[in-house]
Amino acid sequence: MSDTAQDGPMLAADGTTLKQSLARSLRREKMRALLLIAPLLIFIFLSFVVPIVSMLFRSIENSILQDTLPETVVALENWDDQSGELPDEEVYAAFVRDMLVAVDAKTHTRLGTRLNYEETGMSSMFRRSGRQISRLDPVEDAPFKDKLIDIHDGWGDVNTWAVIKTHAVPYTNGYFLNAVDMQRTPEGAQAQPESKQILVKLFGRTLYMSLVITGFCILLGYPIAFLLANLPMRSANLLMILVLLPFWTSLLVRTSAWKVMLQQQGVINDTLVWLGLVDDAARLIIINNQIGTIVAMTHILLPFMILPMYSVMQTIPPTYVRAAKSLGATNWTAFWRVYFPQSIPGIGAGSILVFILAIGYYITPEIVGGTQGVFISNRIAYHISSSLNWGLAAALGTILLGAVLILYWAYDRIVGIDNVKLGG
Amino acid sequence: MKLSTSILAIAAASVAGMATAQEMTIVSWGGAYTESQKRAYHDPYSTNTGVTIINDDSAAEAVAKLRAMNEAGNVTWDVVDVVAADAIRLCDEGLALEINADEQLAPAPDGTPASEDFGDLIVSDCFIPQIVYSTTFGYRTDxxxxxxxxxxxxxxxxxxxxxxxxxxxxxxxxxxxxxxxxxxxxxxxxxxxxxxxxxxxxxxxxxxxxxxxxxxxxxxxxxxxxxxxxxxxxxxxxxxxxxxxxxxxxxxxxxxxxxxxxLDGWIIPTGLSEERTQRALDYVYFATDTQRLADQAKYISYGPARASSAPLVGTHADLGIEMAPHMPTDPENSKRTFLYNxxxxxxxxxxxxxxxxxxxxx
Missing domain, CATH: 3.40.190.10 (Periplasmic binding protein-like II)
Known part of the structure; x- marks a missing residue:
């Protein structure tokens, strides 16, 4: 026994192996650390992760049909929506029984609203029919087929039942199809009619314009950050305040100020006309279009570009450039070959910040974007607050989130996320 | 000991009760419109009943917010001012209380029941009409x-x-x-x-x-x-x-x-406690009676929704001008009109x- 103890692993005072003992104490350390940050973790989980996930979940959740019309959905399974014939009495009877319950619980109009997203006219059909169906008796008034068609001729339309059958699934891809200008039909996924296609275009525009805005921010922000990092402390501080001042002004105020500047009777046009550069009858249109959005958003997002750039540039030792010059480099070569590569992490951090903020921008495009300068977020806002089609809004949001994650991943592969620095 | 505990409990309950009884949140559109409601409805109501009214200017997002509140099970609004189209949707979604106009709203001074006084303007079972407004054109005279x-x-x-x-x-x-x-x-x-x-x-x-x-x-x-x-x-x-x-x-x-x-008017959210619902109904009863609706027209040029209020419309409270010719419902102005369908x-x-x-x- 004693031999094995001497040859085996080292033992701690309590008789366990030293390795186990170390692991245990490390685990205890970790637990303690975890406990310390637990309040923050729980807070982030409850206030950030849970709401986002539950909102994203709405993009596929579709139990309303089965909840509201359980018997009808089962009865419709035996009906062939391609036959061109109306379902038989069994479906109508089941439908009346379901509706009696739904009207009592006042959920039939909610279902009407849901189905109206798919087939225009359903909303009023359910609202109008509800009241009359509630007067029927589920046993004595049978058969119902003709009675229902009397109440609203929509119930005599094969398409109505086909729509109900098509969407009677607890989880649907319908919202995602809608989000890319397609629709769920009895014949499978199909493109929306051309006159209703807009969302893919808006996604494209959002990405394209966000890139343009990020580009302008780099162009405008780099010299300012360079200046900030290389001026004497005193003037740099003053300049810093100038950068931050608009940052502290309300977003709405800044956007409205651009309206005053850019509109046709605005400051810029008035000045140009006064200088004789532009004819009074041909004032420039630089707002309520893409130019307006790009100008206003570049201005608003500029500090997000300048600040990370500045903090990275501050850490670049000036001796490097001096060394390059002493070895015979011109000003340009010294900047381009020595200084610029070291400032790239700042550009990377600023670009990611600006791009991700820009892609979800809503209020500025709404105010200065007119018709050509609005983003996908304006449609998301419409579906959240006006049409109440939260499923579609969630699908659009999920796609946007996915796009950002993919771009982030691509960025990591190409530039490397380790190359991003917010300072230090 | 027992007595003092129960006294404390009662005191606590009554304090809590008073705190809720004295405050209600009314949601409207803000700006001159909320100001007109404040002067015509809120101020006299507060004076009469001692209820403090908190204004919230979120009417533009009322439908989405009410839906979210309802799902969260915590409705913090008592009375909400919405356009009729939103009232219909809130009613459809089961987010607004159904109102029986004749029982829950004031009759006209001559005894005409509310449902007749408002007439066709009750476009939804949940909607309590307040004003008629119109979307129309203005042009630069110069x-x-x-x-x-x-x-x-x-x-x-x-x-x-x-x-x-x-x-x-x-x-x-x-x-x-x-x-x-x-x-x-x-x-x-x-x-x-x-x-x-x-x-x-x-x-x-x-x-x-x-x-x-x-x-x-x-x-x-x-x-x-x-x-x-x-x-x-x-x-x-x-x-x-x-x-x-x-x-x-x-x-x-x-x-x-x-x-x-x-049309624009009030709805009362569903999911309120019995006490808050009663108070909201009490407010709405007061705020949509004939005189109150006519009073609002002193501050803003929107027409009162009651037939019986029209003859009572007077002059603007600050400008002193006659308001009737500025009402969208004035015969001179309404020769050719649409009613929002x-x-x-x-x-x-x-x-x-x-x-x-x-x-x-x-």
Whole structure:
């Protein structure tokens, strides 16, 4: 026994192996650390992760049909929506029984609203029919087929039942199809009619314009950050305040100020006309279009570009450039070959910040974007607050989130996320 | 010991009860409109009952917010001011309380029951009408030459009235105006608009002025654009134009032709405690009686929703001018009017909006 103890692993005072003992104490350390940050973790989980996930979940959740019309959905399974014939009495009877319950619980109009997203006219059909169906008796008034068609001729339309059958699934891809200008039909996924296609275009525009805005921010922000990092402390501080001042002004105020500047009777046009550069009858249109959005958003997002750039540039030792010059480099070569590569992490951090903020921008495009300068977020806002089609809004949001994650991943592969620095 | 505990408990309960009994949150649109409600309804109600009224200006997002509150099971609003179309949707969604007008609203002073006094304006079981407003056009008097427009079709006539116009960035109203200016008879507008071809016809008509339109999304936009001289004419709510013309004395006049009537009123959210519901009903009973509705017209140029209030409309409280001629419902102003077709737009709004936005982005 004693031999094995001497040859085996080292033992701690309590008789366990030293390795186990170390692991245990490390685990205890970790637990303690975890406990310390637990309040923050729980807070982030409850206030950030849970709401986002539950909102994203709405993009596929579709139990309303089965909840509201359980018997009808089962009865419709035996009906062939391609036959061109109306379902038989069994479906109508089941439908009346379901509706009696739904009207009592006042959920039939909610279902009407849901189905109206798919087939225009359903909303009023359910609202109008509800009241009359509630007067029927589920046993004595049978058969119902003709009675229902009397109440609203929509119930005599094969398409109505086909729509109900098509969407009677607890989880649907319908919202995602809608989000890319397609629709769920009895014949499978199909493109929306051309006159209703807009969302893919808006996604494209959002990405394209966000890139343009990020580009302008780099162009405008780099010299300012360079200046900030290389001026004497005193003037740099003053300049810093100038950068931050608009940052502290309300977003709405800044956007409205651009309206005053850019509109046709605005400051810029008035000045140009006064200088004789532009004819009074041909004032420039630089707002309520893409130019307006790009100008206003570049201005608003500029500090997000300048600040990370500045903090990275501050850490670049000036001796490097001096060394390059002493070895015979011109000003340009010294900047381009020595200084610029070291400032790239700042550009990377600023670009990611600006791009991700820009892609979800809503209020500025709404105010200065007119018709050509609005983003996908304006449609998301419409579906959240006006049409109440939260499923579609969630699908659009999920796609946007996915796009950002993919771009982030691509960025990591190409530039490397380790190359991003917010300072230090 | 036991006695003092129960006394404490009672005291605590009554303090808690008082705290809730004395406050209610009323949601409205903010600005001059909330101010008119404050002076006509809130202030006298607070004086009478001791209830403190908290104003919340979230009416524009009321439907979405109420839905979210309801799902979260914590409705913090007591009474909400919404347009009729939103009231219908809230009712459909089961988010607004159904009201029995004759039992829960005040009769007219002569005893006419509320349902008759409001008449057709009760467009939904949950909707308690308050005002009639209209969306109509205002034009710059100094930019239209010697022949000021009298017809809504002037909007589509860029030759006679060159310059920009402002229209709302949504299909509602614009589609109707486009059709009647494209020769569709007034009474046929919605029959035509139901069809694919009718929608295309309206968009084609709007296409003729597309390059001359600034699209607005907030009610304050058109008054500002008119004041800046950015547009020659533009649509907005009549009360906004009233304050632009009468309070700010801008060179702007009203073009009442083909104005679209719409309604605004109260709803009471579902999911409130019995006590809060009763208090909300009590407030609404008071705030929509004949005199109160007439009083609101002293502060803003929106017409009272009760027939019995119309004769009581007097002069503006601050300007001292006669208000009746500024009401959208005045016979002189309402020779040719639309009433917002709630049923139609509840069905077609998403469909036509998608087409409208697709057309806009072309």
């Amino acid at each position: 930019l239209v030459g010697d022949t000021p427009p009298t017809d809504v079709c002037a909007v589509f006539d860029t030759e006679a009235y060159p310059g920009m116009r402002s229209l709302e960035k949504r299909p509602i109203n614009n589609m109707e105006w486009a059709l009647i200016c494209d020769g569709v008879a007034f009474e046929d507008v919605y029959d035509v608009l139901e069809t694919e071809e009718g929608q295309e016809q309206a968009l084609a008509k709007l296409d003729t002025i597309k390059d001359s339109v600034i699209w607005w999304s907030a009610g304050a936009d058109t008054p500002q654009l008119l004041a800046d001289g950015e547009v020659v004419m533009g649509s907005t709510y009549n009360g906004r134009l009233f304050s632009l013309i009468e309070e700010q004395n801008q060179p702007v006049a009203m073009l009442w032709d083909a104005q679209v009537f719409d 709630y049923e139609f737009w509840a069905d077609y709004r998403d469909d036509i909006d998608a087409k409208f936005q697709a057309w806009l982005s072309q």
